[in-house]
Amino acid sequence: MSDVHAQSVGWVRDTLIDQQPPPVTEAGAVKWVRSNLFSTIPNAILTLAALWVLWRLLSGVAPWILNGIWDAPSLSACREILDGATGGCFAVLAERWNQLLFGFQYPSELYWRPMSAFLLLFVAIAPVLFYKTFPRQMLIFTAIYPFLAYWLIWGGSLLTPVCAGLGFVIGYLVYARLVTQSFAMGFFGGIAAALVFWWITGALNFTGILMMERVESRNLGGFMLNLILGTVCVSLSIPFGIALALGRQSDMPIIKWICVVFIEFIRGVPLITLLFVANVVLAYFLPPGSNFDLILRVIIMITMFASAYIAEVIRGGLAALPKGQYEAADSLGLDYAQAMRLIILPQALKISIPGIVNVAVGLFKDTTLVSVISMFDLVGMIRGPILASTEWNGVYWELLGFAALLFFVTCYGISQYSQWLERQLNTDRR
Structure with a gap:
């Protein structure tokens, strides 16, 4: 036995083998290509077909982009420079960029004002979107920003946005007083108080007080x-949607049925119909001689439209929560407002993020519908003044491609942020 044991011990390795590099086909880019593109015969066929389609597209689009003309006074001049060669006439973008971004009537010497409002927008939303990174004290500027942006873009007296901000403060105080009874009652009560305050201050004349050159809507x-309508309407539709969703689940029959009728009616009407109502029909219900700004009317209609859809998305999030969450809030002795703010809504909104983002992206793209009521947004500018001019009549792909690029970048950024936010909030599955 001892001899056998001695022989077996001789075959036991007492040192580790030096680590060897993996095979070339099992590491790096080669492994990724094999696993994702050529893992099976059907996948390899689809990959080759997709590469062929991409090649056909790039071989046709690349010369059109690379040979593009950026300096020409008109479409005919572009064609003379190209002399039959393939190439885009991007000179229309170089010449009409200001109209594509700001319209054709906004004073050129005041472009710095909307640009300043656009840059300050990122500062204002940073503590909201990335709440773990930026200090909470920045939320003070976030609350001030809407009124500051209004003053920068439209101009006029500084006291006008100040009074608008005071109206929101009064509305919030009324909301805090009534929300203990019902969230919907507090929400709509706060809105009513703010509207009454604005009606009172609207009768005052602030002309000449801290004035900046005024720009008409x-x-x-x-x-x-498009950015103004998208940002304002999405920001307003989320709280309105939350209030409508909670009102639809309220135990108070009047509030419940008002919310139900509103949601079902708005969801059953096309947005373009509401825009025509804002442009034409709504004026018949106003007192004679009253001047209700068209952009404000459009904002109200688009916000109503988006709020109805967001309300249903959030109602789905509320329905997905187990009943035990509501019972847990009751067992802690929380009232209705505390339970909703601390327990129910944070979970429901996390579930509803994909649906809310879907509505927000669709709403931002739907802002181009305002062109049918003679509002010169980006698409309205392309269809109207630019293509109607003799210099650029016939330029389509360049202008529409530029519009598509702007909308794609914005919508893709919103989508990527929502996915990042879902990963940040997905704490229960880590």
């Missing part, structure tokens, strides 16, 4: 108008 246009 009809002078706004271009992609700036």
